[in-house]
Amino acid sequence: MGGARHEMHGDPEAMRAFAERVAWPDAVADVAVPPAATPCPAGMSACAGFTAADLAATLSLGQFLAETRDDLATLKAAAAVAADDYEASDQAGARAVLGVVLEQG
Structure with a gap:
């Protein structure tokens, strides 16, 4: 059963920086x-x-x-939420691994 292995490597700070750069141009x-x-x-x-x-x-x-304009606002919000979700999942995974290590240690 050699299923595909999925890995995700994200940069929450880059996601937040992207969200901050998404804006409606003043010229429009x-x-x-x-x-x-x-x-x-x-x-x-x-x-x-x-x-x-x-x-x-x-x-x-x-x-x-x-x-x-509405789509840009949605994109900005989605990028910010993705950063928070990614970071929360990453921290939850780290706590789970640490729990296993402490239980075995």
Whole structure:
């Protein structure tokens, strides 16, 4: 029964440092919805189509940025939790090994 051996070597401090670096860039502002459709200058015949496409693209971009901001917050929290979990598991394993050594000693 030669099962695969799984090892995990993590660096909780690196995980915490990563979590601290994950941030929403200050340069990214919320997307403003364009003003209501207004007639294009010089009577552009495709004005309504361009205005509708601009509104749809702007709304899609705003939704994407909101989701990305939420995903970054989730990633940051997950990295911090992973560091804590890894460290707690590592310490629990060390205590278990120490307990066995003390029992045998």
